[in-house]
Amino acid sequence: MTSQYKPIRRLPNMQDASAGELAARDAAKSTLRGIFGLRGYDRAETPILEQTELYIRKSGGALSSRLYDFPEPGGFEVSLRPEFTAAMLRLAADNGANSGSVRLMYDGPVFRYASPEDGDGEKTRQFNQLGAEMIGPPAPSADGEVIAMALEGLQALGFSKAKIVIGHVGVVMAALTEFNLSERAKLFLINNIAQLKFGQIDVVSDKAAALGFITEVVVDDAEAAADRERIASTIEQVLAEGVGVPFGQNTGSRSPEDIVARLARKMSQADNPEDFKRALKMLAELSQVSGPASDALETGRKILDLAGVSTDSISNLTDVLSSARSEGVSNATIAVDFGLARGIAYYTGMLFDLYANGDDTETLGGGGRYDDLTRALGYDRDVPSLGFAYNLDAVIAALGVQNDLGQNVALVSPSDAGSVEAAVETARELRKSGKRAAVDFSRTEGQGA
Amino acid sequence: MSNLRFALPSTGALFDGTSKLLSDCGLAVRRVNSRRYTADIPSLPGVDVLFQRQTDITMEIDGGSVDIGVVGLDRYYESRLERGDTVLLHNGLGFGDSKLVIAVPDSWLDVTSMADLADIALEFRSKGHDLRIASKYQRLVKRYLDENDVNYVSMVHVSGGHEAAPAMGLADVIADITATGATLRENGLRILVDGTVIKSQSVIVGNGRVLANDPDKLASARQILEKIEASMRDRCGSYDQLVENLKPFAGLDG
Numbered sequence: 001m002t003s004q005y006k007p008i009r010r011l012p013n014m015q016d017a018s019a020g021e022l023a024a025r026d027a028a029k030s031t032l033r034g035i036f037g038l039r040g041y042d043r044a045e046t047p048i049l050e051q052t053e054l055y056i057r058k059s060g061g062a063l064s065s066r067l068y069d070f071p072e073p074g075g076f077e078v079s080l081r082p083e084f085t086a087a088m089l090r091l092a093a094d095n096g097a098n099s100g101s102v103r104l105m106y107d108g109p110v111f112r113y114a115s116p117e118d119g120d121g122e123k124t125r126q127f128n129q130l131g132a133e134m135i136g137p138p139a140p141s142a143d144g145e146v147i148a149m150a151l152e153g154l155q156a157l158g159f160s161k162a163k164i165v166i167g168h169v170g171v172v173m174a175a176l177t178e179f180n181l182s183e184r185a186k187l188f189l190i191n192n193i194a195q196l197k198f199g200q201i202d203v204v205s206d207k208a209a210a211l212g213f214i215t216e217v218v219v220d221d222a223e224a225a226a227d228r229e230r231i232a233s234t235i236e237q238v239l240a241e242g243v244g245v246p247f248g249q250n251t252g253s254r255s256p257e258d259i260v261a262r263l264a265r266k267m268s269q270a271d272n273p274e275d276f277k278r279a280l281k282m283l284a285e286l287s288q289v290s291g292p293a294s295d296a297l298e299t300g301r302k303i304l305d306l307a308g309v310s311t312d313s314i315s316n317l318t319d320v321l322s323s324a325r326s327e328g329v330s331n332a333t334i335a336v337d338f339g340l341a342r343g344i345a346y347y348t349g350m351l352f353d354l355y356a357n358g359d360d361t362e363t364l365g366g367g368g369r370y371d372d373l374t375r376a377l378g379y380d381r382d383v384p385s386l387g388f389a390y391n392l393d394a395v396i397a398a399l400g401v402q403n404d405l406g407q408n409v410a411l412v413s414p415s416d417a418g419s420v421e422a423a424v425e426t427a428r429e430l431r432k433s434g435k436r437a438a439v440d441f442s443r444t445e446g447q448g449a
Numbered sequence: 450m451s452n453l454r455f456a457l458p459s460t461g462a463l464f465d466g467t468s469k470l471l472s473d474c475g476l477a478v479r480r481v482n483s484r485r486y487t488a489d490i491p492s493l494p495g496v497d498v499l500f501q502r503q504t505d506i507t508m509e510i511d512g513g514s515v516d517i518g519v520v521g522l523d524r525y526y527e528s529r530l531e532r533g534d535t536v537l538l539h540n541g542l543g544f545g546d547s548k549l550v551i552a553v554p555d556s557w558l559d560v561t562s563m564a565d566l567a568d569i570a571l572e573f574r575s576k577g578h579d580l581r582i583a584s585k586y587q588r589l590v591k592r593y594l595d596e597n598d599v600n601y602v603s604m605v606h607v608s609g610g611h612e613a614a615p616a617m618g619l620a621d622v623i624a625d626i627t628a629t630g631a632t633l634r635e636n637g638l639r640i641l642v643d644g645t646v647i648k649s650q651s652v653i654v655g656n657g658r659v660l661a662n663d664p665d666k667l668a669s670a671r672q673i674l675e676k677i678e679a680s681m682r683d684r685c686g687s688y689d690q691l692v693e694n695l696k697p698f699a700g701l702d703g
Contacts, residue, residue: 006513012532056579056603064602065595071606115592116531183575184568188598207598212564231558251556252615252622253573253581262572263559378577 013114013125015393024401025128025392029107032130032153032390039149041105041132046087048108052079054086057376066112080111085370085387086377088133093379101136107392124393131367131389138384140316143350143369144323150354150388151329154364157395162364163333163355165290166320167340169347169368172283174313175304179279185213185271189283196280197287197339205280213276231263282307287339293321296336320350346370354390356398364398365390413440452497453669456509456518459486459500462628463651466544467519474680476673495669504528510535510656517656517670523549523626523649527586536657536694539674543681545651546628549586551593551644553622554615555637563597563643566622570601573621579603583611583620586646590624593646612636653677661698 010016017025033043052069068080081087084106092102107130114123132149134142147164154162169190176186192204208214251259282303289299297314304311317336324334335358340351351368367388374383410430414423423439430437457478458464471478471490478498480488488498499515506518507525511533519542529535553560560569570580583605584590594602605620612632614620626649627633630640653674660667 053579053603056601057574064600065591069604077603077606182568184571187571187600191598212562234558252554253578253618254557254569254621256556258572259557259559262569375577376574 011125013123015124015126020401021396024396024399028157028392028395028399029130031156033105033107035153035156036105036132036149039103039145041103044088044091044104044106045108046081046084046091046106048081049078050081050087050090052077054090054377055079055082057086057378063112066114068111068113082112083110084108084129084131084389085133085373088387089135089374089377089383089385092133092135092385093374093377093383101134101142103132103134105132106130127394128392129365129389130392131365131387133385133387135383135385138371139323140319141323141326143320143386144325144327144329146367146386146388147320147324147352148327148329150352150365150367150390151333153390154354154356154395158399159356159364161357163335163358163360164329164352165335165337165340165355166293166317166350166352167337168313168317168320168350170316170349171300171313171338172286173348175282175286175307175309176279178309179275179282180272181275181279182271185276185279188213189279193283193287193339196284199284199288201280201284204284208276208280213271214273235260235263278307282309290337290339291335293331293334293336296338300336300338317350346373346376348372349386352388354388362394362398363391364395408436410435410437411440412437413443415443451663451665452495453666453673454497454499454514454516455490455673456499456501456506456515458503458506458519461503463503463519463521463545464500466542466651470542470544470677470680474676476676493669493672495665496673507535507654510654513656513659515656516659516666517673518654519651520654521545521547521649522652523547523586523589523647525652525654526647527588529654534656534658534698535654536660536698537652538655538670538694539653539677542651542653542677545649547626547650548628548648549589549624549626549646550630550633550640551582551590551622551624551646552627552633552638552640555634555639557639561642563599563641566641567597567599570599574601580622581605581620582622582624583607583614584624585611586624586626589646593624597643612638657695657698661695667695 049072052067055067056064063082067082069077070079072078088104088106092104095102108128109126110129111126112123113125132146134146147166151162151164172190172193173186176189181189188208192207195204205214285303286300289296289303291299297318301311301314304314321334321336325331340353347368348371349369351366353363353366355362356364365388367386369384369386371384372382373385374381410427412423412427412430414420420439420441427437427439457467468478475492476490477492478488479491480498480500486500488500490496490498501509501515501518503520503524506515506520507528508530509515510518511530513534517538522540525535525537551563551566553566557569560566566580573580580599580602581604582590582594582602585607587604587606591604605614607614607619611620611623611625613636614623616637623638624646625633627640633640655670660670
């Protein structure tokens with residue numbers, strides 16, 4: 001027989017936190033807030049729930065399939081926040097961040113669903129972040145401040161060998177621009193840098209082929225012929241009678257002009273497969289370049305030269321590195337990695353990952369620059385901004401925390417039900433002198449006390 | 450002796466198909482009148498038949514209020530609990546064929562493939578809005594879009610009549626179940642050439658934890674599957690499959 005008792009189980013991949021973990025988290029937060037505060041960062045808090053669109057506009061598909069989204073009782077489509085940046089930029093824009101720099105810091109839980117089918121089934125789906133945003137300054141010296149502060153925080157927590165690995169989306173983007181690729185082809189390549197970095201150029205090629213970048217998508221011949229015929233007759237009709245006629249009423253949210261314009265673009269300017277393959281090859285090589293800054297920059301320049309691409313874009317990365325040095329960051333703590341990417345296409349400049357040690361594979365956090373994010377969020381202008389966040393749970397795990405649940409509490413044990421009152425009094429006296437004290441009621445149990 | 454609670458779809462093509470299949474294999478369902486939601490199978494004592502909404506059956510099996518049931522494979526994948534107790538007992542009963550497809554307004558002449566859709570989503574984003582897709586199948590559709598690099602999409606919840614959503618301006622494209630595609634065509638929508646999210650048919654799903662730990666219910670489930678198997682001679686192995694699928698649940702009486 002199946003038991004009728006069925007305790008509610010904790011959700012998969014959600015964790016409870018122990019007293020020890022909470023104490024360590026509080027201590028880390030306090031240290032980091034102190035460091036950020038000295039540099040002029042103010043605390044800010046945004047709701048855990050925001051309209052889903054805020055996060056989709058920012059990050060797109062890679063994160064949108066990880067959102068905890070649902071309709072809330074008031075009728076809005078909302079999501080638990082998967083990160084803070086989008087909400088912090090919304091907050092700054094709502095408060096009219098027009099000039100100068102806004103410096104904000106934040107902390108709290110974030111939520112990212114990880115599907116077991118994607119091989120991420122073991123990842124924790126709620127974890128804590130603490131981070132900072134600098135909104136306003138475009139100069140590379142601001143990048144230096146953020147890099148220096150991210151390292152200072154880790155050093156203050158006791159990570160004396162903390163390292164930062166820096167990449168640059170701008171370099172990659174500028175290089176790809178010279179191959180005459182569509183925006184979509186460029187984004188595809190950038191989204192797949194991680195795989196290229198691990199030498200999986202074949203896997204990426206297959207994906208590109210399936211998406212029609214390298215070869216045409218294979219379609220049923222009859223269907224393709226019917227399509228061609230339909231398109232040809234539509235264009236004839238448009239030429240003869242003007243746009244709008246053949247479309248009837250249902251073009252949805254796109255205008256007939258949108259459709260004709262894209263059709264023309266699709267027929268004339270599809271990505272050249274040879275250009276795409278050359279770009280893929282260049283990126284596969286570039287993505288594997290990593291190491292001490294000067295060596296990596298040198299190798300990166302060579303690869304761009306060989307591919308016949310301008311190396312100008314590397315100068316921004318050089319400026320970022322020198323601004324970090326003028327903030328006191330030593331060469332030994334910095335590595336450059338052209339293959340650094342987190343599968344999210346919203347960075348526009350430098351981006352970085354933080355590690356406890358040089359040879360670690362688990363990051364403690366990361367960040368970067370995203371200068372066109374405010375416009376993507378629907379505001380009428382781009383506000384340069386950059387920031388980073390620590391994964392506090394990873395930080396605390398790396399520090400190594402003892403679970404001291406219930407430790408250091410003086411337990412006052414009454415010998416029988418009659419002496420409970422005296423025990424309560426003793427415990428109260430102990431607390432007055434600042435000691436943790438509690439009455440042990442377990443012995444009085446069942447005695448009617 | 451505990452009765453096996455067997456959920457059947459209460460309406461639609463799956464109701465008709467299930468009724469016929471069970472009759473064909475000597476397990477005709479006896480229902481006192483069509484308004485009652487309980488019934489039995491006279492040739493198989495020990496089984497309570499419950500007519501349920503197809504959308505609810507997987508969740509009820511997961512929750513333990515029903516032991517086994519007939520559902521569409523699409524519904525099963527969409528609504529089963531992650532790491533829950535459901536297992537697939539029969540992976541194809543031969544009726545209820547349908548597919549979940551992504552369809553765009555027919556007037557979008559430039560959009561024929563998922564790759565085009567990915568491109569349109571970027572075009573939308575550059576204008577400051579998302580590509581909105583209406584579907585009941587949020588989980589399956591999100592994964593499919595993700596696999597096809599279609600980014601910057603927002604899912605729109607529409608309770609019914611998805612085919613009308615683009616014309617009404619509620620969504621730009623839809624993902625919906627179709628058997629022949631006729632309804633989509635009539636509503637001015639066209640299926641993308643590589644827009645099939647999942648091909649589905651009716652299947653039998655059960656609560657593995659319950660079956661693995663209740664010999665009476667397991668015996669009843671076995672009889673049902675064997676009779677179905679015998680009547681679908683060319684499909685075989687489903688009892689063997691059941692034994693295989695139950696292995697992870699042995700000893701897990703909850």
